[in-house]
Amino acid sequence: MRSTIILMLALLLIISGCSTSSSQMETSEKDKLTVVRLSDATKLDPHFITDISSANILYQKVYETLVVPDLDMKPQPGLAKEWEQIDDVTWEFTLREGVYFHDGTVFNADAVKATFDRLLDPKTASPQAEKLGMIDDIEIVDEYTVRFHLSAAYAPLLSILSANEGSIISPKALSENPKKLWEHPVGTGPFAFDYWKPGQEISIKKNEKYWGDKPKINQVVFKVVPEDTTRLAMIETGEAHVNDQVPITEIERIAASETLNLYRADGLGIEFLGFNVQKAPFDQLEVRKAITQAIDRKAVLKGVFQNSGMLANSPMSPKVFGYSDDVKPYDYDLENAKALLQEAGLEGLKVTITTNDRKERINVAEVVQSQLKKIGINAEVEVLEWGAYIEALNNGEHEMFVGGWGNATGDGDYNQFNVFHSSSHGGAGNHTYYNNPEVDRIIEDARKEIDDESRKNLYEQAMKLEMEDAAMIPLRYYEHLAVYHKDVEGLVISPVNYILLNEITIK
Template sequence: MKEKLKIRKFFLVLLIIMVITGCSTNKNAGTTGDEKGVKAKNGGTLVIVRLSDAENLDHHFMNTINAASITHGKVYEGLVGRDKDSQIKPLLAKSWKQVDDKTWEFKLREDVKFHDGTPFNASAVKTNFNRLLDANVNAPRAGVFKMVNEVKIIDDFTVQFILSEPFSPLLSILASHEGGIISPKTIEKFGKNIINEPNGTGPFSFESWTPGQEIVLVKNDQYFGDKAKVDKVVFKIVPEETTRISMIEAGEAHIAEPLSVTMKDTVEASRTMGVYRSEGFGTEYIGFNYENKPFSDVRVRRAISHAVEMDTIIKGVFNNIGKQANSLLGSQVFGYHKGLKAYEYNLNEAKKLLAEAGYPNGFETTLLTMDAKERINLAEVLQSHLKTIGIDVKIQVMENGAFVEQRNNGDTQMFISSWRNATGDADYNQYNLFHTASKGAAGNTFFYSNKEVDGLIEAARKEEDQEKRQELYETAQELEMEDAVYIPVRVIENLAAISNKVEGFRISAAGYLELNDVSIK
């Protein structure tokens, strides 16, 4: 009986693969023979199937691009944004100027309303930043704006950001999801509690959220800018990747993300879908909890860094998708250290360092990862690599939301994670990931602390000369590598499976889904 079930299961899997791959070799995300010449039109419902749900829908509390992708640029917007080339552009502010090194002035649009009908104005901006910076609210994203002393209302449509010290990357932070402006009425309703009914100014408004199942946005017909082309967007939570891909094949969904490298070839062989690819700002890495033994010993961290053979990981786990990283900054990010050297593969040095640290026979540890296929594959390869130096690794796989919570709480020894870098500026990476003040949910889940690194990061924030800022960031990255806080893996490449019926979809370098130009054939 068991053998019959196995045979049936085998033929079912074979049938799914045959249906997906079809008889076509077309690998473009453009059109198939069936779609050729068919023009995309406005309207309809765009269905996006995703690996995991958002942890919340409040930009002041969001710690992941996964969550921010649902609302940033769709429900919430900031004073400034980024264009397709990642350059800063006006958004809710029509212009700005630096009055002096601590004062930035923004002239606001006068034709904007929130989804609830509340007018957008200077008071709304002040209300947002008052909430974000309120110690009683305890918002984890407050740290990125800690230099803001006051948002001063000059008139109904002019505000000034009064800083405690010069802060060069202010615009880059305002363009990220932390700078999203929430309706004052919603802030009044929720106060210091997390907002799970987002209310902004964007091209889409919030309709519903069924946790663990789906989030629904609808077109904002009153939007002041170019209106969305689809009527509705449904983000469905579908943990199993083969199911996500099958839903596109069956016409039940239009976009599946993220796409694992293991499914890339299957999608490319399909006649009804293609692969979307773009290089991102972010990187994937293996992190150590700096405060938990034995990883509080730099010799242990260096030993493990020497024991990982990264070439085989890039080829075997990631199929050469995403180039090998040498830092936690992607190569397109300002402040990236091109000449930084990661630890070379050297088992003899690894064993020597472990012995010096008091672990000549290795030790047992736990490696935490989220439930994405390539992350699990990476964990298994790491398990194999570290076994060669006597370290017995137990792999703990968790759903993304639970993984983020446990990682943020510091209940880790080693973990596999990523940092998308929402701004394209090194400050977003360096301050959040490595500064002592950012320990925990703000981003420093290494629980790392180095006063010299803190000083370099703080100096770079104040420095207006971009060449000097670059030098400061390079020195900080060198010290972080010397401390072996992490093992860089690869520069992230955004991958998604996209139906040939979809036009205009892209993923920004920061990792946000860009849907305003999407239309469906």
């Protein structure tokens, strides 16, 4: 009898344990958001991240900035609760109190100074340094007040401080092991870093000690799923919740599904075809002009992107400060393109078009390959995984490439300085390796110009020269697409294409 009672008690304990475990699992799954993505992050240190895809995992999630852009890209208080421009070259920021980094270190003026000193130190060799190179010194006024002293007036300072480049890093992490930040970020954000399994997934968890409004979910897992159809199927079945890299070819399937919702929003970025102008024969303007005139951009927009987004006429989106509709690329003109190649003695030219493994970009490369045949150019398409693609562009190993630039601030300086200034060659963003001293001067003047209309005029001048030099062929302005499961509520995608997580819930 006694042994029977013991056995029954043991069974009850097992059943009770299973029941509790099942309940906890259910709660856990409802509090866990799974985001499926084409590619893994390249690195997790904001001073070395050069792509929005990687920044999206950390920006305003693990790391925060002094200033935060709203959905109209207007600066709002972040880790700085207020600021004042004292004169053309001096800005004072009053910091929030009671904020802590995920490692327990207090956020204060020392943390701000340590972050920017590290970013701007030549020994750090950050590809982001030039974007904030106008900062001469950061003065600590008191524990919660800092002054930025600039070398010259810089109108878009607030916009760059609100971007990923302005992320504030734990001074303890910086002093103890800064290299570890590549794989283990430490910020003040609403989510803290959990783990990274390279090539598989990255997890972040709710920061229970967060100074602001806490997220409604406990965990977010960014899972790498290279196959487009698999990502969509995972959302459809509820195995995953959000996919922010949606193939345009799947829009009709999404619309017909009972479990999928499609998120669409105009973006700030541009998709383009670029040349490495330092490599022959692309160092010849006539060759670049010939290829530019051989590309039917309208056919690319319609055939590849199904008219998602807008036909691009310049390197800058209409939603970005500094855009001008008076800037135009060379017209589509096959006969003139053929004549230019003949003059250059380059009929039968062989080229390589490098692209990453996103379906639409591969399709763009193949359409361009077909269009170039019409002027006697034989193009080979080289498809690389995202990390290898970024590395190839950063090292200047490419000839032609299908590229994009997602403006992270809403200001023209972010396009012009990063994509066209000669000091930004490589990892900073100038993957065409374009170098025009006159354009450099205009971009530098625009950075210092306080008057908005004068700045716009300067950007127009720069873009007209860039289009004349044909370093790149603008294709389309982004439309951001995301697909999400019907049980997900509160999803917002910023104009930069960052997923905003704090208001998301799962039914």
